[in-house]
Amino acid sequence: MICTCIVENHRQREEGNIIYPVYSRRSGGLSVGVNLFPDKKRCNFDCPYCEVFPFERDAGFDIETMKSGLEKVLAAAGAQNNAVKDICFSGNGEPTLSPCFPAALEAAALIRQVRAPQAELVVITNGTGLLRDETFDLLREAASGPMALDIWLKLDAGTGFWYKAIDRSAVPFERLTGKIRDFARIAPVTIQTMLCTVNQSPPSRDEAAAWLSLALELAGTGNIRKFQIYGKARPAPLDPLASALPVSFLEERAAALREALETAGLTAAVEVYP
Numbered sequence: 001m002i003c004t005c006i007v008e009n010h011r012q013r014e015e016g017n018i019i020y021p022v023y024s025r026r027s028g029g030l031s032v033g034v035n036l037f038p039d040k041k042r043c044n045f046d047c048p049y050c051e052v053f054p055f056e057r058d059a060g061f062d063i064e065t066m067k068s069g070l071e072k073v074l075a076a077a078g079a080q081n082n083a084v085k086d087i088c089f090s091g092n093g094e095p096t097l098s099p100c101f102p103a104a105l106e107a108a109a110l111i112r113q114v115r116a117p118q119a120e121l122v123v124i125t126n127g128t129g130l131l132r133d134e135t136f137d138l139l140r141e142a143a144s145g146p147m148a149l150d151i152w153l154k155l156d157a158g159t160g161f162w163y164k165a166i167d168r169s170a171v172p173f174e175r176l177t178g179k180i181r182d183f184a185r186i187a188p189v190t191i192q193t194m195l196c197t198v199n200q201s202p203p204s205r206d207e208a209a210a211w212l213s214l215a216l217e218l219a220g221t222g223n224i225r226k227f228q229i230y231g232k233a234r235p236a237p238l239d240p241l242a243s244a245l246p247v248s249f250l251e252e253r254a255a256a257l258r259e260a261l262e263t264a265g266l267t268a269a270v271e272v273y274p
Helices: 011-015 063-079 101-115 133-144 160-166 173-184 205-219 247-263
Strands: 019-024 029-034 084-089 120-125 150-154 189-198 224-231 242-244 269-273
Touching: 019 063, 019 084, 029 063, 063 084, 063 101, 084 101, 101 120, 101 133, 133 150, 133 173, 160 173, 160 189, 173 205, 189 205, 189 247, 205 224, 205 247, 224 247, 247 269
Parallel strands: 029 084, 084 120, 120 150, 150 189, 189 224, 224 269
Antiparallel strands: 019 029, 189 242
């Protein structure tokens, strides 16, 4: 299924849509989403803030449908004089878990080149794909080469304790962050961090300090395009397990990172999206 109308939320993914244009706060405008899981959610994280509601549809992914849909949506956006900010792989789960991801990424890059060369090509990922050599290499080549893939890489936690609370994954924290370190040494990435409460508790001062230390280490590679600190802004099926923090909390975390970067003589943009 394809949705060509522009909406202000992401719920159309749960209607079986493979392509869905949305207004994105972090993209700063029109983002064309690519959903590799139109049938049901597939993810190896179970984040309490996740906005994907339970659903199941008889709507498998088909790359030809994806390509024709992407062509159609980009053509419609151009006709309406809407500048497409990015083509974004996100959808109902972790994109790199799909066996169709490599072919879909290549197809999207070719269509982008013709239809919307000004648009970024983005994948929003929890980073677990980096644990597989073939995906690690694919993402490295895509980010460092002509495709210029912008990888929005999740780093919600600086400690294993908070990682278990906010990402709730069986993937070991140290193993995952080790691979993130390895990747950031050789390829450009954008680091994205969700700040919210879990069970009415915000991340502790010790957690904030550990996250800041890890963020600085990554910034020291010179390959961090920017840091995105964002808050919970949409309903989630597990509400109220997670809830939004005051904007001031996010701004304080961002200010601490900017100060630490400046002190260390490092350069990386730090953006806040409440």
